[in-house]
Amino acid sequence: MILNLTQAAEIDDPSMVDEEEVRRSPFWDWDFAFDAFPDIFMAFLEVTLLVTVIGSLLAAVLGLVIAILIMVLPKPLAWLVRWVANFIRMTPIVVQLIFVFWAFVWMDALTIGIIVFGVHYATYMSEVYRAGIESVPRGQWEATTALSMSAGRTWRKVVIPQALRSTVPSLGNYAISMFKDTPFLLVIGVAEMVTVAGERGAPVFRTTEVYTIAGLLFLAASYPTAVLINRLEKRLAYAH
Amino acid sequence: MPTPTDAAGSEPGAAASSAPTPVIEFVDVEKSFGNNVVLKDLNFQVARGERVTLIGPSGSGKTTILRLVMTLEELTGGYIYIDGQPLTHHKRDGKRVPVSKKEQKRLRTRIGMVFQQFNLFPNMTVLENIIEAPIHVLGRSKKDAIAKAHSLLEQVGLPEKADSHPSSLSGGQQQRVAIARALAMDPEILLLDEVTSALDPEVVDDVLNILREVADTTNVTMLIVTHEMGFARDVSHKVMMFDGGHVVEEGPPDKIFTNPEQERTRKFLSAVLGH
Amino acid sequence: MEFFEDWPQYFEVVINWSDRLMAGLWTTIQLTLFGGLLAFVVAVTLGLLAGSPHRWMRIPARILIEFFRGISLVVLLFWLMFVLPQIWMRNPDLPFRDLVYNTFLLGVIALGVNYGAYGAEAVRASLTTVPSGQWEATTALSMSWPHKMRRIIFPQAWALMLPSLANLWVHLLKGSAIAYIMPFVSDFTAELNQLRRPTDIWFSHAFIGLIVYFLLALILTIFMQALEARAKHKLGRGPSLKEILSPAPKAVVPEGSGVKIADSEQEAAGAGSAPAKPEGGVR
Numbered sequence: 133m134i135l136n137l138t139q140a141a142e143i144d145d146p147s148m149v150d151e152e153e154v155r156r157s158p159f160w161d162w163d164f165a166f167d168a169f170p171d172i173f174m175a176f177l178e179v180t181l182l183v184t185v186i187g188s189l190l191a192a193v194l195g196l197v198i199a200i201l202i203m204v205l206p207k208p209l210a211w212l213v214r215w216v217a218n219f220i221r222m223t224p225i226v227v228q229l230i231f232v233f234w235a236f237v238w239m240d241a242l243t244i245g246i247i248v249f250g251v252h253y254a255t256y257m258s259e260v261y262r263a264g265i266e267s268v269p270r271g272q273w274e275a276t277t278a279l280s281m282s283a284g285r286t287w288r289k290v291v292i293p294q295a296l297r298s299t300v301p302s303l304g305n306y307a308i309s310m311f312k313d314t315p316f317l318l319v320i321g322v323a324e325m326v327t328v329a330g331e332r333g334a335p336v337f338r339t340t341e342v343y344t345i346a347g348l349l350f351l352a353a354s355y356p357t358a359v360l361i362n363r364l365e366k367r368l369a370y371a372h
Numbered sequence: 373m374p375t376p377t378d379a380a381g382s383e384p385g386a387a388a389s390s391a392p393t394p395v396i397e398f399v400d401v402e403k404s405f406g407n408n409v410v411l412k413d414l415n416f417q418v419a420r421g422e423r424v425t426l427i428g429p430s431g432s433g434k435t436t437i438l439r440l441v442m443t444l445e446e447l448t449g450g451y452i453y454i455d456g457q458p459l460t461h462h463k464r465d466g467k468r469v470p471v472s473k474k475e476q477k478r479l480r481t482r483i484g485m486v487f488q489q490f491n492l493f494p495n496m497t498v499l500e501n502i503i504e505a506p507i508h509v510l511g512r513s514k515k516d517a518i519a520k521a522h523s524l525l526e527q528v529g530l531p532e533k534a535d536s537h538p539s540s541l542s543g544g545q546q547q548r549v550a551i552a553r554a555l556a557m558d559p560e561i562l563l564l565d566e567v568t569s570a571l572d573p574e575v576v577d578d579v580l581n582i583l584r585e586v587a588d589t590t591n592v593t594m595l596i597v598t599h600e601m602g603f604a605r606d607v608s609h610k611v612m613m614f615d616g617g618h619v620v621e622e623g624p625p626d627k628i629f630t631n632p633e634q635e636r637t638r639k640f641l642s643a644v645l646g647h
Numbered sequence: 648m649e650f651f652e653d654w655p656q657y658f659e660v661v662i663n664w665s666d667r668l669m670a671g672l673w674t675t676i677q678l679t680l681f682g683g684l685l686a687f688v689v690a691v692t693l694g695l696l697a698g699s700p701h702r703w704m705r706i707p708a709r710i711l712i713e714f715f716r717g718i719s720l721v722v723l724l725f726w727l728m729f730v731l732p733q734i735w736m737r738n739p740d741l742p743f744r745d746l747v748y749n750t751f752l753l754g755v756i757a758l759g760v761n762y763g764a765y766g767a768e769a770v771r772a773s774l775t776t777v778p779s780g781q782w783e784a785t786t787a788l789s790m791s792w793p794h795k796m797r798r799i800i801f802p803q804a805w806a807l808m809l810p811s812l813a814n815l816w817v818h819l820l821k822g823s824a825i826a827y828i829m830p831f832v833s834d835f836t837a838e839l840n841q842l843r844r845p846t847d848i849w850f851s852h853a854f855i856g857l858i859v860y861f862l863l864a865l866i867l868t869i870f871m872q873a874l875e876a877r878a879k880h881k882l883g884r885g886p887s888l889k890e891i892l893s894p895a896p897k898a899v900v901p902e903g904s905g906v907k908i909a910d911s912e913q914e915a916a917g918a919g920s921a922p923a924k925p926e927g928g929v930r
Contacts, residue, residue, distance in 0.1 A: 154736045222817060222864035223857045224824035227836055231853035271491035274444050278485035279505035279557065280477055289504065293495040315721035316825060326721050339729035347718035347726065355717050 153337060165341040168332045172345050175328035180314045183246050183324070188307040190250030195257025195303075199265060200287070202258070221255040226316050228252060233320040245317045253310050260302040264295035301365035308354050308361075325349065393456040395420045395561060395593045396441060402449030403436055410436050411617045414450070420560075423587060423594040425604040425625070428614030429640060434597045438563045441595065442485045443476060454479045454561070481509060484559030488566040490546040492538040492553070498525070499534040502553045510557065517556070524552035528582050544575030551582060562586075564596045568603075576600065583607065601645055605629050613637045661855070664842055671838030672859065678751070678823040678834060679863070682758030683816050689715075689763025690812070694770025695796070708767070715764035720822055724757040728829065754826040762819045769811035773804040806878035813871030817864045824860070835859065 198217055202210045220228070229248050236244060268291050276286040315326040323331075329342035394417035401414040410433045418424050426434040439445045440452060443460065451468070452459040459479055461468040492501050502521040506512045512520075525531050528548035538546055547567060554562060564583065568576045580603045587594065587607045598604055604611060605625040612622040613634070621634045632638050661668070696708035715723070732747045746752055777800050785795035827837035839856040879885040 154733055159733060159737070219857070219861055222821070222868075223860045224821040224836070226821075226824035226827070227839070227853060227856050227860060230836075230840065231857060234853060269489075269491075271487055271489050272493065274442075274485075274487065275491035275493070277444055277480070278442055278483075278487075278554070278563075280481040280509045281505055282508070285504075285508055290493050290495070294493075297495075312717075312719040315719050318721070319825075319828065326719070326725065330725070339725070340733065343722060343725045343730060347722040350719050350722060351714065351717040355713055358717075 157338070160340055161338060164336065164338055165345065168329070168342050169345055171332050172325055172329050172342065172349070175323060175325045176349050179242070179317070179322060179324040180311070183242070183249060183314050183317065183322075184307060184311040187246050187249035187253065187310055188303075190246065191253035191257050191306070191310070192303055194250060194254035196261050196292075198254060198258035199261035202262065203265065204283075217255040217258055220252055221259075225249070225252050225313060226319055229316060229320050241317075241320045241322045244320060245314075245322050249310055249313070253306055256306050256309075257299075257303055260299045260306070261295060264297075264299040265291060267298055268294045297368060300368065301361050304357070304361040304364070308357055311354060312350060393420075394418055394453075395422075395455050396595065397453040397456075398437075398450070399453070400450035401440070401447065401452060403433070403440060403445065404448050409617065414617070414619070416612065416619065416622075418593060418595060421591045421593055422610065423596065423608045424610045424612060425596040425598060425608040426612050426614055427598075427601070427604060427628075427640070428620070432614040433617045434614050435565055438485070438565050438595055438597055441561070442483060442563055443480060454482065481557065482560045483563065484554035484557050484561070485563040485565065486547070486550050486554050486567045488569050490538075490543070490550045490570070492546055492550055494538050497535050497537055498530070498541070498549050501538065501549060502556045505553075506556050520556055521552070524555055525549075527555075527585070528552045529578070542575065543571050544578055547571060547579050548582060551579070551586070555586065559592060561593045561595065564594060564598065566597050566599065568598065568600055599644060601629065601641070613640065615640070660842070664838070667833075667838050667841070668835070671833055671835040674751075674833060675820075675823055675826075675835040676863070678754055678758065678826055678832075679816070679820045679867075681755045682762070682819050682823060685755060685759025686761075686763035686766055686815065686819060687812070689760055690766025690770050690815075693764065693767035694774065697767060698771040698774045712764045712767050715760050716768075720757060720761045721825060723761055724754065724825065724829070727753040727757055750829045750832050754823070754829055754832055758819050758823060758826075762815050762822065765818075766808075766812055766815050769808050769815070770804070773807035773811075774800065776807050777803045802878075803882060806875065806882055806884075809871060809875040809878055813868060813875070816867050816871065820864055820867060821860065 198213060201213050202217075204210075205213060225248065229245065232244050232248050233241065272290055272294065273286070276290055281290070314324050317324045318327045321327075326343075326346050329346040330339075333339045333342035396418040398414050398416050401411055402409070403411040414437075426437060428434055436445060440447055441454075441459070447460045449468075451461055451463060457475075457479060458471050459476065461470050463469075492498075493504070496504065499518065499521055502524065503514070503517040506517040506520065507514055522531065522534065525534055528551055530545055530548055530552075533541065533545065533549070538549065541549065547570075551567075567583070568579055571579060580600060583603070584607055586592065594607070596604065596608065608625050610622060611625045611628040613620045613628065613632070613636070615636055621628065621632060621637045628637065629641065632641065693708045693712050696704045697712060699705050699708070718726075728750065731753075735741050735744050735747050781799060781803065782795075785799050790799070823834065824836040826832045826834050827840060835856065839853060873888055876885060877888045880887045
């Protein structure tokens with residue numbers, strides 16, 4: 133799973149390509165495209181989707197924990213949690229990947245990728261949850277006070293179920309964002325889709341097909357999901 | 373000062389022997405939001421079983437009083453006693469000392485509130501709304517809570533709506549469910565905060581009739597904020613006229629509504645009744 | 648940790664490398680500024696087109712937006728780097744030959760087009776948020792399209808779209824770190840990566856890198872919040888920038904500007920359409 137890091141991180145100079153060779157070959161070679169597709173698609177399923185799904189779940193759970201911690205912790209601690217989250221959110225995922233990769237050299241790069249993506253996006257999702265929690269009308273909190281409900285039950289039975297409703301579409305959108313950020317994993321040498329595409333094309337000096345396939349796979353997966361989430365958003369908005 | 377009898381279904385305004393401990397007592401209560409003082413040096417008592425209506429122009433602090441009793445607002449000065457026990461602070465050596473959260477919670481279970489905006493939980497069915505607190509706060513059995521919920525739904529005229537979601541109900545129906553939800557806790561004190569203000573005019577009477585019936589058949593102490601003067605007159609033992617955070621005038625409804633002493637009260641009543 | 652024991656030594660190394668680090672930082676700033684500028688132009692152009700009532704303008708704009716948002720930034724970068732130059736290789740007489748080998752420029756284009764497409768969604772959404780009465784009033788006054796856009800609609804939409812654009816700009820700054828994989832673009836991340844070799848404990852310097860990026864993001868955020876305050880003041884809402892800055896420095900960065908960022912994201916999304924970076928209510 134781990135490539136040689138310096139190799140992965142430094143791409144060949146495009147101007148070094150043999151232009152004569154390029155001119156002689158066709159711009160698009162269908163045979164090669166069909167030949168390369170299975171490998172790229174497998175990397176898509178095995179790495180890109182895996183990171184996105186597990187990373188999103190991790191981010192969704194951790195994000196909720198962060199949002200609640202910021203709301204219930206005593207002020208100085210809440211302030212600390214919020215600024216750590218701000219820090220993670222406002223710094224590049226690429227540098228975070230490299231940082232964690234070298235800080236935990238004994239760890240599998242794929243695992244690091246999932247954790248970094250999960251934590252990074254958790255800081256975004258925590259803001260979504262926070263907005264969702266704040267959108268629960270004050271009257272709901274007041275009703276729980278009037279009924280003497282405990283804090284735990286108020287959160288579990290009244291606030292979170294209502295907050296989640298409005299957050300689902302935004303969480304979905306962040307999952308799509310994460311999906312499109314997964315190629316950043318190449319900086320720690322994880323063989324995700326774009327890396328595999330590059331490796332497939334390099335030996336034969338063909339790049340058009342492999343990168344186009346990778347791009348189309350991203351489009352094919354993210355666009356319908358975005359449309360679906362948009363529909364869901366509208367339905368939830370009307371239903372309430 | 374007229375006091376109510378302890379008997380259920382007492383005639384409003386009927387005088388009786390003085391009550392022992394007032395069930396609600398405000399002592400030098402002060403409430404401010406930032407620099408804005410809403411209530412100052414407020415003193416009054418409500419006897420057990422008494423039904424008191426607070427009237428006055430908006431912004432006069434009536435709703436704040438209810439919210440202070442429900443601990444929805446923080447008391448900034450003075451003391452509130454529920455059945456003789458301090459709700460938010462004790463007085464110890466002349467200083468205000470906060471009471472324990474636990475004690476406050478215990479007192480709070482004896483108080484119920486119906487809100488202007490109903491505040492039903494939209495993610496729960498009508499039945500779940502009603503049984504949530506009796507089961508998880510009072511520790512009643514699910515079976516008892518459900519049985520009681522059904523009888524309350526019967527009482528408010530919505531027996532068939534137990535499994536509906538609040539969003540499928542009209543405003544009047546939601547408010548009736550909210551009344552049932554408050555009553556399911558068997559409160560000793562019921563706070564009614566402009567319960568008909570958010571309703572369509574034609575359903576106001578349905579809701580008020582239910583509350584009249586509650587007043588007639590139970591001994592629950594009520595603190596009411598309303599703009600429905602007819603209702604105030606029917607159910608309350610005492611009416612308090614507020615303006616600018618002060619009690620302008622108080623007395624039995626017959627007197628306040630027909631023959632108020634203060635010019636301010638007269639003006640207010642002619643404005644709300646004459647519209 | 649070794650880092651703490653050997654701190655003076657690393658400090659020395661960082662100082663020795665400071666020239667290169669500063670050069671890298673400068674490249675990153677340039678990528679962010681030029682990329683941001685291009686993204687803004689793309690966002691406004693595509694956003695206005697996508698909000699147009701004419702199908703023949705709207706549909707192509709939509710396709711471009713979906714395309715540039717939908718394919719990943721990295722794919723876009725590789726495409727520009729490896730596929731685009733082939734056109735010039737096959738036709739050596741085409742002009743601007745040098746430009747397609749300029750990896751810095753390609754990086755700017757990739758960042759600008761990718762984040763610009765996200766921004767277009769924010770621009771379009773904020774245009775629809777301007778109350779319909781305003782549009783109707785411009786029609787009633789027979790204003791031409793450029794006239795009403797420039798004088799009436801856009802200034803109102805501007806205040807609404809600024810929070811999302813601010814967000815996107817921070818995203819773009821963070822996204823620019825990927826440029827370090829490109830040959831001849833030695834941005835801040837690339838120089839940090841080089842720093843690993845002499846020091847061996849690279850992660851301490853990666854942490855310094857994170858802090859520098861964080862500070863850059865904070866500066867961007869504060870700048871954009873100042874712009875937003877000014878835009879709101881011009882619409883008669885909120886104090887002027889001068890008032891904010893002068894006596895009590897209070898409002899510009901309300902506690903935790905990072906939080907504020909996400910706040911505004913929700914605000915922009917509130918219209919029902921476009922959260923900043925993730926493709927919110929598309930279409």
